[in-house]
Amino acid sequence: xxxLLDVEGLSKRxxxxxxxxxxxxxxxxxxxxxxxxxxGAGKTTTFNLIxxxxxxxxxxxxxxxxxxxxxxxxxxxxxxxxRTFQIVKPFGELTVEENVIIGALARExxxxxxxxxxxxxxERLGLADQAYRPARSLTLxxxxxxxxxxxxxxxxxxxxxxxxxxxxxxxEVDRMVEVLRGLNRAEGLTILMIEHVMRAVMALSDHVVVxxxxxxxxxxxxxxxxxxxRVIESYLGAESL
Amino acid sequence: xxxxxxxxxxxLLAVLLVVPLFxxxxxxxxxxxxLWFAYVGQAWNVMMGFSGLLSxxxxxYVGLGAYASAALFVHFGIGPLVxxxxxxxxxxxxxxxxxxLGFRFGVRGVHFAxxxxxxxxxxxxxxxxIGWVGGSGGLFLPVGGSNPLNxxxxxxxxxxxxxxxxxxxxxxxxxxxxxxxxxxxxAIREDAEAAEAVGIDLFxxxxxxxxxxxxxxxxxxxxxxxxxxxxxxxQVFSMGxxxxxxxxxxxxxVGTLFGPILGAFILTPLGEALTSAVGALGxxxxxxxxxxxxxxxVLIIVFRPDGVWPWLARRLRLVRAPGEGGR
Numbered sequence: 001x002x003x004l005l006d007v008e009g010l011s012k013r014x015x016x017x018x019x020x021x022x023x024x025x026x027x028x029x030x031x032x033x034x035x036x037x038x039x040g041a042g043k044t045t046t047f048n049l050i051x052x053x054x055x056x057x058x059x060x061x062x063x064x065x066x067x068x069x070x071x072x073x074x075x076x077x078x079x080x081x082x083r084t085f086q087i088v089k090p091f092g093e094l095t096v097e098e099n100v101i102i103g104a105l106a107r108e109x110x111x112x113x114x115x116x117x118x119x120x121x122x123e124r125l126g127l128a129d130q131a132y133r134p135a136r137s138l139t140l141x142x143x144x145x146x147x148x149x150x151x152x153x154x155x156x157x158x159x160x161x162x163x164x165x166x167x168x169x170x171x172e173v174d175r176m177v178e179v180l181r182g183l184n185r186a187e188g189l190t191i192l193m194i195e196h197v198m199r200a201v202m203a204l205s206d207h208v209v210v211x212x213x214x215x216x217x218x219x220x221x222x223x224x225x226x227x228x229x230r231v232i233e234s235y236l237g238a239e240s241l
Numbered sequence: 242x243x244x245x246x247x248x249x250x251x252x253l254l255a256v257l258l259v260v261p262l263f264x265x266x267x268x269x270x271x272x273x274x275x276l277w278f279a280y281v282g283q284a285w286n287v288m289m290g291f292s293g294l295l296s297x298x299x300x301x302y303v304g305l306g307a308y309a310s311a312a313l314f315v316h317f318g319i320g321p322l323v324x325x326x327x328x329x330x331x332x333x334x335x336x337x338x339x340x341x342l343g344f345r346f347g348v349r350g351v352h353f354a355x356x357x358x359x360x361x362x363x364x365x366x367x368x369x370x371i372g373w374v375g376g377s378g379g380l381f382l383p384v385g386g387s388n389p390l391n392x393x394x395x396x397x398x399x400x401x402x403x404x405x406x407x408x409x410x411x412x413x414x415x416x417x418x419x420x421x422x423x424x425x426x427x428a429i430r431e432d433a434e435a436a437e438a439v440g441i442d443l444f445x446x447x448x449x450x451x452x453x454x455x456x457x458x459x460x461x462x463x464x465x466x467x468x469x470x471x472x473x474x475x476q477v478f479s480m481g482x483x484x485x486x487x488x489x490x491x492x493x494x495v496g497t498l499f500g501p502i503l504g505a506f507i508l509t510p511l512g513e514a515l516t517s518a519v520g521a522l523g524x525x526x527x528x529x530x531x532x533x534x535x536x537x538x539v540l541i542i543v544f545r546p547d548g549v550w551p552w553l554a555r556r557l558r559l560v561r562a563p564g565e566g567g568r
Contacts, residue, residue: 051438072437072442073434073437073438074437074438074440074441074442074443077437077439082438083438085435085438089432089435090431090432090435091431091435091436092431092432093427094427094431098424098427102424102425102427102428102439103439105421105425106439106440106441108421109421110421111419111420111421114421150435150439151438153439154439
């Protein structure tokens, strides 16, 4: 498997504080990779660097062999990366369907074609019956689903998910895990996810990257990571096993 | 929209079409003013209501459209049908420049609004010193004659022209709102960061909003120049005028298609009614009308903060609930 996303020596400082330093990892085509670590480890910063929210101070990002380092977020989206936000950002006054139509318009010129894509995506995410409600009226689990739906509608080759399972009840987590696994298996969608819900990380991911204090401290299969003493010490805690 | 809305809208349009057959000069002039504010309010709404860009300097675009077309007419006898292109070009250039400064350098929200005020003020003071267009002494269009193509004619002519412009702006705004660009604007209005993440080029989409709004507003300026036949920088570019332009949309409902129209139909007659009321009550002291006008505005904003139109549309069941139409 070749790497769809290749992150090399990525670094970012905020006012002297090293948020991310020299982080390298690869996301193979068709895989699900989880990015884990304690709060403040630099996971979301890493996401933002990949998605182009701000440029890195050092390092490179390649998508499918092409450099995307320093691109603007809309260019990164055009290059094929869809993302969700940890703190959900629905277009609140618009309907659920309109939110997803806007995502689909990233690759469609015609609104009607975008609407068809939006309907399919909403159906898949189980939001079809809420299509005409204003996005602000959704419950948190549904808003998280809407984040995923809107990102999916941009038809990405790589989906960045920032804690889409946090705050969900176990049954809702299972439902979302099923959806993500389905997308990965049926459509070969590659996923890079920041996640705290270890049960989901174990169930979903092929590969886990662990960050702490802005540095990569370990990576490997979920089973290997769960047994890694450094990871247990810094993040998982002995009792979680 | 419900069938009911179509019937009511059709009736209103029919009434507006036949009004000149019955109305006297005063009523016609009030309605012309109402429609003018409805038109420029709609144009302003493209920026604020659709794209979330607050402009408090829309008098700039009115003035540029007015002065460009009037100057060409006065100096070269070039009619407004040609002059409007000069006015629009000038306003589009000004809008694009303001947009470039604002969006390139990350001037957001109220600071962007300050930038729009600054440019309108620069124009107000600058035009005072441009002798070619009369400076502070004003620019006067030759009156008399009847040539509809040159906007020379009766008040009825102007009434129908502005009515046509209102309908044109309404249709255009509706089409824009349901276009790809319209959805991009709404997304930016709701959350710029999320909009960027779904592939929207914020800079380009915002510039387009300013340019469309400036162009439409400039057309309103052309109308104004030929309707009033005189232009003074102190009036045309004034801050007060910029505020007057945005009030109908705010009172009617920012971001709605019918809000600016309804708002203009509320505000202009309200002002006229207050003028005659303070006269009839014998309390016609300076500022008295403004006092009541301000109080009425406050009441409307307090009780209908989203504007009167969304509430009225629900009450009259002109829109389907929820999520279908209404915007």
